[in-house]
Amino acid sequence: MESKEIIKILRDRGLKVTVQRLATCKYVLARQDHPSADQIYSALKIDYPTISLGTIYKTLSLMKDLHLVQELGFKDGTIRYDPNLNLHINLVCTSCGKIHDYKPENIEVIWKKLLSNLHVKPEGQRVDIYYKCSDCL
Amino acid sequence: MESKEIIKILRDRGLKVTVQRLATCKYVLARQDHPSADQIYSALKIDYPTISLGTIYKTLSLMKDLHLVQELGFKDGTIRYDPNLNLHINLVCTSCGKIHDYKPENIEVIWKKLLSNLHVKPEGQRVDIYYKCSDCL
DNA sequence: GTAACTGCAAACGCTTTGCACTCCC
DNA sequence: GGGAGTGCAAAGCGTTTGCAGTTAC
Numbered sequence: 001m002e003s004k005e006i007i008k009i010l011r012d013r014g015l016k017v018t019v020q021r022l023a024t025c026k027y028v029l030a031r032q033d034h035p036s037a038d039q040i041y042s043a044l045k046i047d048y049p050t051i052s053l054g055t056i057y058k059t060l061s062l063m064k065d066l067h068l069v070q071e072l073g074f075k076d077g078t079i080r081y082d083p084n085l086n087l088h089i090n091l092v093c094t095s096c097g098k099i100h101d102y103k104p105e106n107i108e109v110i111w112k113k114l115l116s117n118l119h120v121k122p123e124g125q126r127v128d129i130y131y132k133c134s135d136c137l
Numbered sequence: 138m139e140s141k142e143i144i145k146i147l148r149d150r151g152l153k154v155t156v157q158r159l160a161t162c163k164y165v166l167a168r169q170d171h172p173s174a175d176q177i178y179s180a181l182k183i184d185y186p187t188i189s190l191g192t193i194y195k196t197l198s199l200m201k202d203l204h205l206v207q208e209l210g211f212k213d214g215t216i217r218y219d220p221n222l223n224l225h226i227n228l229v230c231t232s233c234g235k236i237h238d239y240k241p242e243n244i245e246v247i248w249k250k251l252l253s254n255l256h257v258k259p260e261g262q263r264v265d266i267y268y269k270c271s272d273c274l
Numbered sequence: 275g276t277a278a279c280t281g282c283a284a285a286c287g288c289t290t291t292g293c294a295c296t297c298c299c
Numbered sequence: 300g301g302g303a304g305t306g307c308a309a310a311g312c313g314t315t316t317g318c319a320g321t322t323a324c
Contacts, residue, residue: 016278016323037314052281057314073210077289077313089251094260102255110251114226114241120268123231128263129255153298153303174289189306194289214288214314279322286315296305 001029009066020051024059028069034080034090034099072126087111090128095136102129138166146203157188161196165206171217171227171236209263224248227265232273239266 006025010017023044028035035043037060041053060081063069070082072090080099082090089102104110115122143162144154152158160181165172172180174197178190197218200206207219209227217236219227226239241247252259 014278018279018323020280050281053313054282054315055280058279061315071212073212073214075208075210075216077210077214077216079212079214079314091257104251104254107251110247114244114247115266117241118239118266120228120266120270122266122268124267126263126265126267129252129257129259130261130263131257131259133257151303155298155304157305187306190288191290191307192305195304198290216289275324277323280320282318282320284315284317286313288312288314290309290311292309293307294305295307296303298303299301 001026009068013066015062020048020055021059021062023048023051024056025063025068028060028063028081029083031083032101034072034082036078036080038078040081070124070126085124087125088127090126091133092128092130093133093136094130095132098133098135138163146205150203152199157185157192158196158199160185160188161193162200162205165197165200165218166220168220169238171209171219173215173217175215177218207261207263222261224262225264227263228270229265229267230270230273231267232269235270235272 003022003026006022006029007017010021010025015021024040027040027044037053037056040060041051041056044051044056060069063081064071067085068083070085072080072082074080074097076097084101087103087107089104089107090099091102092099111125140159140163143159143166147154147158147162161177164177164181174190174193177197178188178193181188181193197206200218201208204222205220207222209217209219211217211234213234221238224240224244226241226244227236228239229236248262
């Protein structure tokens with residue numbers, strides 16, 4: 001997503017556009033590896049040395065409210081931020097924790113079949129597959 | 138799972154069978170709502186008033202090592218314990234946090250189709266669907 | 275100008291750890 | 300009897316909160 005779009009989303013909600021916010025949004029939305037708050041902090045500190053972890057958490061909470069990201073809790077107690085709200089599979093390496101998205105052909109069709117007898121209205125979903133990535137094998 | 142079986146699993150690994158361990162294992166393995174450590178603690182305190190949360194965490198860690206449960210991290214930072222290691226869907230209420238398992242007909246067949254083009258070896262999976270349960274609607 | 279935002283540090287909640295005491299085998 | 304397990308309390312760690320100072324508008 002371009003800066004222009006992000007700025008519009010923030011302004012439309014009456015939120016102020018700060019360099020910290022814009023940088024955090026741009027970074028998270030561009031990533032497909034679902035970084036943790038700390039990973040985002042480490043990455044942004046290079047270009048924005050005075051940014052604080054607290055501000056990043058506040059921005060992430062904002063992004064959640066704006067439906068720009070989904071939070072994924074993991075068993076090590078950390079939360080990772082996924083900007084892909086569409087149906088997809090998270091391939092999670094059980095050794096290094098790296099994640100990347102996988103979108104099979106026809107996932108929507110197959111998914112619909114899976115839920116055809118489910119008598120509740122889903123608000124969202126999370127699909128993880130655990131494996132060892134090529135670096136960790 | 139019966140006490141007898143649990144005792145065998147523990148003994149086979151050279152682990153001691155204590156009332157606290159047996160109670161924790163029996164409770165978790167009988168549940169389908171994936172309780173948190175604190176929920177297990179509250180439930181067991183009634184019959185075992187001196188049991189401690191620390192012991193429950195240690196037993197849960199043991200059960201994970203014995204492949205009796207899977208840990209599920211959630212975005213509120215809590216971990217819940219799922220004794221169902223087979224392919225299934227966790228129906229998670231976004232209001233009250235209650236979970237129950239759902240196993241569609243032919244889930245294995247459909248799942249296999251979903252992964253037919255995936256060129257990695259899955260070690261396990263997690264499938265959540267978020268919704269509002271009947272009590273929270 | 276002022277209300278919202280930042281950075282810092284303290285607080286918070288869940289989980290893990292350390293240790294003296296206890297109990298299974 | 301001895302080593303593993305328990306209960307308690309302290310420590311650990313990711314996240315949230317509160318507040319004085321700063322900045323977008």
